[in-house]
Amino acid sequence: MSKLIGMMGRKLGMTQVFAGDGQVVPVTVLEVGPCTVLQKKTIKREGYNALQFGFSPNPLSRLKLPEQGHVKKAGLSHGFRYIKEISVDDPDAFEVGQVLTLKDMDMSRLVDVVGVSKGRGFSGTVKRHGFSRGPMGHGSKHHRAVGSVGQSAYPSRVIKGRKMPGRMGGSRVTVKNSMVVDVRPDDNLLLVKGGIPGAINQLIYVRLK
Incomplete structure (x- = not known):
């Protein structure tokens, strides 16, 4: 397998x-x-091999109608809070509805x-x-402020990527x-x-x- x-x-x-x-x-x-297989995707049909599986059961009443149809197509009586795809070499080695551990x-x-x-x-x-703070004395007016972020003349703007x-x-x-x-x-x-x-x-x- x-x-x-x-x-x-x-x-x-x-x-x-x-x-x-x-x-x-x-x-x-x-x-x-445990995760449950919801759908198998193949190169012939979708263009790539993958498995779609769900984790953390969720009642059908909490799912939208398209999601309910997707789950019922897999033969399940409940949905999942999380659904994810994962690449596999051979999707045919797994079955829809199979529980993976x-x-x-x-x-x-x-x-x-x-x-x-x-x-x-x-x-x-x-x-x-992780910037250093300024002096914490009463006379200081620079405790946890950012400080200078650019120049007043050239280039007269804040450079992209500045830590702020x-x-x-x-x-x-x-x-x-x-x-x-x-x-x-x-x-x-x-x-x-x-x-x-x-x-x-x-x-x-x-x-x-």
């Missing part, structure tokens, strides 16, 4: 485990799968984890870019080469070393190297 190169899941939180040599290893616990992934020692970082709202340059205050976080972040500490396929759990961007229960995507 063809193996998957990635699967959706969610971040459950962080904890620590003890390695064989007694070292404490900080890990992020990820619930990976960690056992269907040829897990390697290193994985890439894609998530969405926590949104921080409109942030200043000290928090957003703005929206921080809430963006797609990929953590590459995360070390797999433990795999528990019976519980759909994957433990990776270190932190993963996003809040608890945030949607993540685990991609094999």
